[in-house]
Amino acid sequence: xxxxxxxxxxxxxxxxxxxxxxxxxxxxxxxxxxxxxxxxxxxxxxxxxxxxxxxxxxxxxxxxxxxxxxxxxxxxxxxxxxxxxxxxxxxxxxxxxxxxxxxxxxxxxxxxxxxxxxxxxxxxxxxxxxxxxxxxxxxxxxxxxxxxxxxxxxxxxxxxxxxxxxxxxxxxxxxxxxxxxxxxxxxxxxxxxxxxxxxxxxxxxxxxxxxxxxxxxxxxxxxxxxxxxxxxxxxxxxxxxxxxxxxxxxxxxxxxxxxxxxxxxxxxxxxxxxxxxxxxxxxxxxxxxxxxxxxxxxxxxxxxxxxxxxxxxxxxxxxxxxxxxxxxxxxxxxxxxxxxxxxxxx
Amino acid sequence: xxxxxxxxxxxxxxxxxxxxxxxxxxxxxxxxxxxxxxxxxxxxxxxxxxxxxxxxxxxxxxxxxxxxxxxxxxxxxxxxxxxxxxxxxxxxxxxxxxxxxxxxxxxxxxxxxxxxxxxxxxxxxxxxxxxxxxxxxxxxxxxxxxxxxxxxxxxxxxxxxxxxxxxxxxxxxxxxxxxxxxxxxxxxxxxxxxxxxxxxxxxxxxxxxxxxxxxxxxxxxxxxxxxxxxxxxxxxxxxxxxxxxxxxxxxxxxxxxxxxxxxxxxxxxxxxxxxxxxxxxxxxxxxxxxxxxxxxxxxxxxxxxxxxxxxxxxxxxxxxxxxxxxxxxxxxxxxxxxxxxxxxxxxxxxxxxxxxxxxxxxxxxxxxxxxxxxxxxxxxxxxxxxxxxxxxxxxxxxxxxxxxxxxxxx
Numbered sequence: 001x002x003x004x005x006x007x008x009x010x011x012x013x014x015x016x017x018x019x020x021x022x023x024x025x026x027x028x029x030x031x032x033x034x035x036x037x038x039x040x041x042x043x044x045x046x047x048x049x050x051x052x053x054x055x056x057x058x059x060x061x062x063x064x065x066x067x068x069x070x071x072x073x074x075x076x077x078x079x080x081x082x083x084x085x086x087x088x089x090x091x092x093x094x095x096x097x098x099x100x101x102x103x104x105x106x107x108x109x110x111x112x113x114x115x116x117x118x119x120x121x122x123x124x125x126x127x128x129x130x131x132x133x134x135x136x137x138x139x140x141x142x143x144x145x146x147x148x149x150x151x152x153x154x155x156x157x158x159x160x161x162x163x164x165x166x167x168x169x170x171x172x173x174x175x176x177x178x179x180x181x182x183x184x185x186x187x188x189x190x191x192x193x194x195x196x197x198x199x200x201x202x203x204x205x206x207x208x209x210x211x212x213x214x215x216x217x218x219x220x221x222x223x224x225x226x227x228x229x230x231x232x233x234x235x236x237x238x239x240x241x242x243x244x245x246x247x248x249x250x251x252x253x254x255x256x257x258x259x260x261x262x263x264x265x266x267x268x269x270x271x272x273x274x275x276x277x278x279x280x281x282x283x284x285x286x287x288x289x290x291x292x293x294x295x296x297x298x299x300x301x302x303x304x305x306x307x308x309x310x311x312x313x314x315x316x317x318x319x320x321x322x323x324x325x326x327x328x329x330x331x332x333x334x335x336x337x338x339x340x341x342x343x344x345x346x
Numbered sequence: 347x348x349x350x351x352x353x354x355x356x357x358x359x360x361x362x363x364x365x366x367x368x369x370x371x372x373x374x375x376x377x378x379x380x381x382x383x384x385x386x387x388x389x390x391x392x393x394x395x396x397x398x399x400x401x402x403x404x405x406x407x408x409x410x411x412x413x414x415x416x417x418x419x420x421x422x423x424x425x426x427x428x429x430x431x432x433x434x435x436x437x438x439x440x441x442x443x444x445x446x447x448x449x450x451x452x453x454x455x456x457x458x459x460x461x462x463x464x465x466x467x468x469x470x471x472x473x474x475x476x477x478x479x480x481x482x483x484x485x486x487x488x489x490x491x492x493x494x495x496x497x498x499x500x501x502x503x504x505x506x507x508x509x510x511x512x513x514x515x516x517x518x519x520x521x522x523x524x525x526x527x528x529x530x531x532x533x534x535x536x537x538x539x540x541x542x543x544x545x546x547x548x549x550x551x552x553x554x555x556x557x558x559x560x561x562x563x564x565x566x567x568x569x570x571x572x573x574x575x576x577x578x579x580x581x582x583x584x585x586x587x588x589x590x591x592x593x594x595x596x597x598x599x600x601x602x603x604x605x606x607x608x609x610x611x612x613x614x615x616x617x618x619x620x621x622x623x624x625x626x627x628x629x630x631x632x633x634x635x636x637x638x639x640x641x642x643x644x645x646x647x648x649x650x651x652x653x654x655x656x657x658x659x660x661x662x663x664x665x666x667x668x669x670x671x672x673x674x675x676x677x678x679x680x681x682x683x684x685x686x687x688x689x690x691x692x693x694x695x696x697x698x699x700x701x702x703x704x705x706x707x708x709x710x711x712x713x714x715x716x717x718x719x720x721x722x723x724x725x726x727x728x729x730x731x732x733x734x735x736x737x738x739x740x741x742x743x744x745x746x747x748x749x750x751x752x753x754x755x756x
Binding site: 029106107108126128129130131133134148149150151152191194217218219220222223 | 527528529531532533534535536537538540604605645646649650651652653654
């Protein structure tokens with residue numbers, strides 16, 4: 001068992017930009033624990049706002065946010081769009097998957113075009129690991145990674161952490177220390193898994209990953225997680241069970257013989273869930289393959305499944321990220337022109 | 347241009363196969379006329395080496411582009427050109443063209459494509475390409491998956507006495523991988539293949555070499571497991587040789603972090619233990635050849651997400667300096683360094699060059715062994731600066747170069 005870092009007390013952060021000294025949000029792997037907690041705490045105000053009848057702030061009024069999605073997405077794009085609009089920004093969506101990229105324009109040229117349009121923040125999803133970082137090197141404004149290949153999906157991990165925190169509070173618990181989390185599914189191809197492993201570990205959780213051998217990345221234990229092939233064993237005593245979507249094209253015999261066989265070994269059923277802790281939290285980043293990786297009667301279990309809470313937290317987290325990353329451009333006190341620690345801008 | 351006047355280089359430290367000795371070298375009519383204790387004769391052009399190292403011009407085994415300024419910077423006077431050109435060297439005409447493309451001050455020895463279009467299915471016209479100037483047969487950047495095709499190819503090559511140069515990566519395992527499976531690839535989320543993809547391919551190719559009696563050269567052997575197989579095959583007397591590029595003894599897959607595409611190579615960079623195994627194999631003689639794999643690639647191929655970028659590095663300029671680090675680290679001696687860089691590759695190609703020997707072609711490099719310089723990808727002689735060694739301080743620089751006794755001037 002690896003030793004875990006202690007969780008610093010939440011709510012006490014360095015002043016101004018020192019609390020989050022990054023220009024971009026590219027990966028959980030580049031954040032300190034207190035920076036993750038800072039974003040979670042910042043999101044709470046937006047959770048509250050989003051639950052009111054009038055869900056509007058003018059914090060980002062006059063700013064332009066471009067959502068450049070080089071990969072098809074419905075939920076994440078919608079979530080970012082709502083987040084930007086609730087903050088009062090002008091939000092533009094660019095469906096790059098069916099635009100100039102098809103005409104042969106390079107990624108760099110697209111990035112430079114977006115930059116020339118003077119966006120105040122660019123949200124990017126791309127099918128290649130590292131692509132968002134590459135773009136961030138070529139633009140002048142903050143860049144948010146909305147998923148790059150099989151590398152990272154940082155806002156998903158943050159919203160998952162926020163959803164877990166809310167569910168834990170409902171159970172009378174306050175922190176992640178020692179929390180037993182099992183992530184099951186296509187770990188190999190999952191940026192959600194990678195970001196969640198890093199985020200949950202930073203917060204103090206103990207993470208297990210479960211997948212058939214063909215979908216388990218090499219040396220995943222080097223990331224400090226315990227790998228399982230046996231789902232029942234991986235579920236034993238789990239306090240959080242996070243199921244991952246299995247792409248249909250991976251269930252046609254290349255990785256998995258069939259959806260039916262996958263469900264037989266790795267489907268989350270009510271019976272299987274009995275091995276987990278009695279007050280277990282069930283999660284799924286969506287969209288779900290009901291009846292494959294998760295049964296409907298588990299996905300819809302009130303109090304246990306927090307899948308819709310995840311979606312709700314997603315908007316709040318994205319509002320927090322957009323707010324924090326644009327503070328310098330907006331000249332918010334303590335975040336102004338001068339960089340707090342120039343060397344730390346990543 | 348033919349050498350007009352006899353040349354004598356005096357006051358040099360001569361790199362001979364037997365060791366480094368002070369002396370002079372005289373070249374007449376493009377050929378080495380005398381080596382060692384030689385005196386100038388009337389009418390000789392005299393070049394005083396002032397104690398610098400005089401070595402054979404480097405023979406770069408397996409490059410992807412004819413890039414003379416980079417080769418000359420690196421002291422390279424001959425190169426074996428891979429068939430992965432556009433169009434592929436799978437026909438006598440492009441082979442003949444390639445064979446003449448560097449002359450007079452640089453000689454290109456084309457490697458014929460083993461199969462039509464390098465597709466791995468139909469044998470190309472190898473004998474015709476040999477007679478057009480091909481000095482070997484290569485499978486290109488790819489492995490030939492069909493063992494039946496490979497066996498027939500090697501039988502044919504054995505009959506023609508041409509070396510077969512293979513890319514040893516099992517295609518099924520390698521798939522679309524751009525990294526070696528392990529901690530780094532997992533963290534970065536890069537498509538990866540298990541390290542055994544190389545040993546599997548090496549094992550098959552060695553078995554076929556034993557069956558067919560063909561001469562096999564594995565252009566890059568980069569893993570401990572595959573090097574073990576090569577070592578054992580050599581001990582059994584199999585006609586197998588192995589090569590590597592400096593990337594695999596200088597760098598590990600740590601160079602991939604931050605998705606640096608200049609470190610996107612084929613085969614991919616390996617873990618630190620494999621890097622150490624390559625160094626050990628260079629020391630014990632398992633590896634016979636170090637080549638540059640020179641493959642200059644501009645931003646349109648490299649300024650892309652890691653997995654979308656083209657593999658390859660511009661290696662010609664740094665080849666000598668990187669091998670000299672092995673000498674400075676005491677891994678190999680100077681004479682062995684030039685076995686790896688010139689003598690062994692010349693032998694594989696069957697050309698009379700690559701060593702300072704009377705009767706051999708006067709391809710000569712004068713080297714300031716200790717001269718420090720810094721690799722700078724923005725200021726390279728090559729057509730592109732895609733070096734994974736950017737900003738690395740190195741030592742060893744070519745100060746003068748002769749091809750066939752004529753000084754190269756560019």
